[in-house]
Structures are given as structure tokens and as C-alpha cells.
Amino acid sequence: MDLAAVVLFVLIVGLAIFPGWRVNDRVVTRWARSAGLELSAEGRDAAARYLRWSKRTRTAGGLVGLGVPYLVWVLSGTPGQWPFPVGFVLLGYVAGVLLVEFTVHRPRRNSGAALVLPRRLQDYLPTRWVNLQRGLAVVSVLLIGGYAIAPPHPYDTGPRFDGGVPGLVLIILAGPVIAGITEGLQRIIVNRRQQVAGSEDAQLDDAFRSNSVQALSGAGLAILCALVGSAAFTLAGPLQNNIAEYVLGLTGIVLFVATLFFWVGMAEPRRLRIRRLTDSRSPA
Amino acid sequence: MILQVDPRSAVPPYEQIRVQITGMIANGVLPAGTRLPPIRQLAKDLGLAGGTVARAYRELEADGSIATRGHRGSHVMAPPEQPTSPRVDEALASAARAFALQARQLGADAARALRLAEQAFDALET
Numbered sequence: 405m406d407l408a409a410v411v412l413f414v415l416i417v418g419l420a421i422f423p424g425w426r427v428n429d430r431v432v433t434r435w436a437r438s439a440g441l442e443l444s445a446e447g448r449d450a451a452a453r454y455l456r457w458s459k460r461t462r463t464a465g466g467l468v469g470l471g472v473p474y475l476v477w478v479l480s481g482t483p484g485q486w487p488f489p490v491g492f493v494l495l496g497y498v499a500g501v502l503l504v505e506f507t508v509h510r511p512r513r514n515s516g517a518a519l520v521l522p523r524r525l526q527d528y529l530p531t532r533w534v535n536l537q538r539g540l541a542v543v544s545v546l547l548i549g550g551y552a553i554a555p556p557h558p559y560d561t562g563p564r565f566d567g568g569v570p571g572l573v574l575i576i577l578a579g580p581v582i583a584g585i586t587e588g589l590q591r592i593i594v595n596r597r598q599q600v601a602g603s604e605d606a607q608l609d610d611a612f613r614s615n616s617v618q619a620l621s622g623a624g625l626a627i628l629c630a631l632v633g634s635a636a637f638t639l640a641g642p643l644q645n646n647i648a649e650y651v652l653g654l655t656g657i658v659l660f661v662a663t664l665f666f667w668v669g670m671a672e673p674r675r676l677r678i679r680r681l682t683d684s685r686s687p688a
Numbered sequence: 689m690i691l692q693v694d695p696r697s698a699v700p701p702y703e704q705i706r707v708q709i710t711g712m713i714a715n716g717v718l719p720a721g722t723r724l725p726p727i728r729q730l731a732k733d734l735g736l737a738g739g740t741v742a743r744a745y746r747e748l749e750a751d752g753s754i755a756t757r758g759h760r761g762s763h764v765m766a767p768p769e770q771p772t773s774p775r776v777d778e779a780l781a782s783a784a785r786a787f788a789l790q791a792r793q794l795g796a797d798a799a800r801a802l803r804l805a806e807q808a809f810d811a812l813e814t
Contacts, residue, residue, distance in 0.1 A: 517692045518733035520709065520718060522725040522761065597732045603690065681689050 408474055415470065419463050427456045439611035439676035447604050454612055457508045461500035462619070462671070469496025490630060494667070498589075498623045505593055505616040519606045519679070523594050525587075527679050528614040533621045533670075534590075537583045540628035544579030547635035552576070554639065579631055586624030590617045603681055610678035622670025626663045633659030689717055693734050698786035701736055705744035706751075707779050713753050713764055714776075720766040724754060751775060 432452050436443045443451060469492035525534060552572055593616050600606040633656045640652035691708050693701050712718040724745070725733070731741040745762055748754045756762040791801035 516695060516734060517690050518725075518730055520689055520691050520712065520724060520730075522723050523729060595729060595732075597735075599733065600690065606690070 408477075412471060412474060416467060419467065427452050427459065431455060435615075435672075435676075436611075438674055439607070439614065439678050441604075441607055441611060441678075443608070444604060447608050450608060451611075454504070454508060454615075458501075458504045458615070458619075461504045462497050463500070465496035465498070465500030465503070466493045467496070468499075469493040490663075491627065494623050494627050497667075498620060501616055501619045501623065502589065505612070517600050517602075518598065519600065519681070521679050521681070523598070523613075523679070525591055525594050525617070528594055528610070528617045528677050529590065529621055530677065533618075533625070534587065537586055537621065537624055537628065540625065540632055541579040541583035544628065544632045544635055545576055547632060547639055548572075548576050548579075551635065551639045579628060582624060582627050582631070586620060590620055593617055593620070607678055607681070611676050614676040614678055615673065618670050618673045618676070622666045622668075625670070626667035629659040629663040629666060633657075633663065691730075691734070693736065697783075698790065699783045701734075702740050702744040702747065703779060703783075705730075705734075705741060706747045707776070707783065709744070709748060710751065710753055710776055718764045720764050722764045724762040724764065726761055 429448075432443070432448050432455065435451060435455060436448070441447070469489065473489040473492050593613055598606065598609055600609060636652040636656040636659065640649045640656070689712070691705060693704050695701065697704065699707075709718065709724075718724075724730075727738055727741045727745060731738045734741070745754065745756065749756060749762075752765055754762045755765050787801070787805070788798075791798075796804075
């Protein structure tokens with residue numbers, strides 16, 4: 405058994421027995437408080453179910469993202485070190501977020517009732533995070549484009565991008581595509597049908613949506629930070645300029661830390677945005 | 689704040705939407721400037737065709753209750769001076785007649801029907 409298999413085994417067992425899995429009353433109360441909700445017994449049950457499945461599907465998705473590339477690597481007999489697939493782990497995690505959002509937690513069906521309040525992305529996610537998603541996409545294009553046109557480093561050998569020009573275009577477009585897909589999924593979640601029978605239903609449903617939208621934003625920002633961080637590190641070498649090298653290197657380090665911050669921090673947001681029923685006024 | 693449409697009612701769904709939104713505006717639940725949900729979103733939530741909600745919005749615009757400004761959506765206008773317009777009275781009378789007829793067909797007396805109507809009003813407040 406090699407090191408990668410041991411790491412996988414420890415991760416799977418560790419996550420299975422991790423105490424953070426358990427969704428008890430305290431966890432539900434903390435979650436409800438983060439959305440400013442006072443829940444009835446029925447509402448607490450619905451919230452506990454959502455949170456329990458949310459943890460399960462996200463973790464399972466992440467593990468699938470980790471395990472499948474490992475199996476492919478072992479079965480294909482590719483030589484060299486196991487490439488730790490951060491991107492696939494995040495993709496699996498996103499699949500888990502979507503699975504729970506679209507399958508688990510809607511208590512009411514065909515109630516014929518609706519809130520007379522519009523649902524907009526900024527009702528569930530602070531605008532600064534949406535802007536950051538878009539901004540990182542633009543920065544990734546600039547950095548990768550800059551690397552493509554920078555003069556070659558003396559120690560550079562071989563092709564700068566695998567796959568030539570199509571490969572370059574693919575890498576340059578990666579940031580905008582990731583940001584676009586993230587925002588698109590967030591808008592789908594916000595706009596999907598809301599079936600309610602009362603105020604509590606509506607606010608609980610809003611809190612679920614906000615949780616999913618913020619978790620998606622966390623994953624999207626994490627992927628974008630990893631991409632831009634890698635681009636910053638890669639560009640630092642060919643520039644051969646001490647100041648630029650330090651700035652880009654530092655940027656890369658900050659962005660790698662930010663990857664973890666966004667992924668972990670926004671998975672369980674401290675504050676969930678929901679629409680307030682008592683303050684319905686919004687700019688026309 | 690919650691809009692309820694009964695598909696079995698004799699009152700057409702667009703009229704149910706119109707009457708309820710007019711009531712919310714008159715009661716101050718929806719103050720002037722409040723943005724209304726887009727037609728497609730409200731229709732999806734209520735399980736109705738887009739045209740049904742669009743007709744309700746058109747009627748509300750004709751009343752002067754709401755205004756629509758292109759892609760900025762529909763928002764509530766200041767409520768009329770009078771607490772109820774003749775149009776609202778007329779619609780309420782029509783809805784009341786349909787309710788009374790249905791109650792009679794179901795064998796309920798006026799007291800029982802009115803008690804249930806009050807309960808329905810109470811449920812809307814919560």
C-alpha cells in the first residue's frame with residue numbers, strides 16, 4: 405500500500421468518525437441564529453435534515469473527487485507521483501452542494517402560495533463576493549495572458565503550454581468559465597421555484613438557499629484563488645524582476661491561503677442572508 | 689406578504705392575485721416603492737402560467753397601484769386616497785358572491801362559512 409492509499413484511507417475513516425458530522429440541537433440553534441430565525445419544532449426538524457444531508461453529500465462528493473482520480477492513476481499505471489487533485493475534490497464538493505439543494509429539503513409541495521418579494525442574488529450573497537468572483541476571473545486572464553507573452557526564462561525548457569495555442573486558450577478561459585458557471589448555478593438556485601405555506605417556510609427556504617449559494621461561492625472562489633495563485637507563481641519566474649517576483653510570489657501565497665479560507669469559511673457561513681418579511685422596501 | 693391562489697375558486701387566479709396585492713398596498717403591507725417579484729418568478733412559485741400573473745400586473749398598472757419600468761421591474765405606487773376604490777369593492781362583491789354560492793352548495797350555513805372565512809383571514813396574517 406503506497407502513501408496516497410494510506411492518506412485516502414485515513415481521510416475516509418477520519419471523516420466518517422469526525423464529531424463535526426453530528427447535527428445536534430446546538431448545531432441547529434447556531435445555524436438558525438446565523439440566519440436570525442426562531443424555528444418551530446417542525447422547522448428545526450427540516451433544518452436538521454438539511455444540515456445533516458448537506459454535510460454528508462459535500463464530504464462524500466469531496467472524497468469521490470479525491471478517490472476517483474487516484475483509482476484512474478493506479479489503474480492506468482501512470483508513472484511518477486500521485487497528482488493530488490484539488491480541483492476534482494472541489495468539483496465533487498460542489499456536486500454535493502447541488503445534490504442537497506435540489507433533492508433534500510423542500511417540505512411543501514404545490515401550496516399555491518408565494519411571497520410577494522423578488523428573489524435576487526444579492527438577497528442571499530453579499531455583492532462583494534459576486535464582484536470578487538468576477539474580479540478573480542479577470543485577474544486570471546491577465547496573469548495567464550501575461551505569462552504567455554512574457555519572454556522565456558533562461559531555465560525554461562520545453563513548451564510553455566501543453567497543447568499549444570488551443571491549450572493556452574483553454575487555460576486563459578478557465579477563470580471566466582469557472583466564475584460564469586459558479587454565478588450561473590447561484591442564479592439557478594435563487595430563481596428556482598419556492599413553495600411555501602407560511603412565513604417560517606419562506607424564511608427557512610431562504611436560509612437553505614443562502615447556505616447553498618454561499619457554499620457554492622466559497623468553492624468557486626477557492627478554485628479561482630488556486631488558479632490565480634498558480635498563475636502568479638508561474639509568472640514570477642519569467643519576469644526576472646526582483647520586485648515583481650516578490651509581489652507575485654507573495655500574491656500566490658496569499659491566494660493559496662485564501663483558497664482554504666473561502667472553501668472552509670464559506671461552507672458554514674457565520675451569517676446567512678435571507679429576505680426580511682418585515683422590511684419589504686427595496687430600491688425601485 | 690404571502691399571496692395565496694386557490695385554483696378551485698370561482699374567482700379567476702389573476703383576479704385573486706390582483707385583489708390580494710391591492711389589499712396589501714391599501715393596508716401598508718407593501719409600501720410605495722416596494723419591488724414586486726418578476727412575472728416569471730411569481731408564476732413559477734404559484735404554479736401558474738406567466739400570462740395569468742402578467743394579466744394581474746396589467747390590471748394593477750391600469751389601477752395605478754403599480755408601475756413597471758422595463759428591466760427594472762414592477763414596483764408599488766403610493767396607495768390611493770380612498771381606502772377602497774369602486775373597482776376593489778366590485779371585485780370583492782364578486783368574490784363574496786362566489787364564496788356564498790359555494791358555501792351554500794356545500795351545505796354550510798352563513799355562520800359557519802363566515803367563521804371559516806375569518807380563520808382564513810387570520811391565517812393570512814401569520
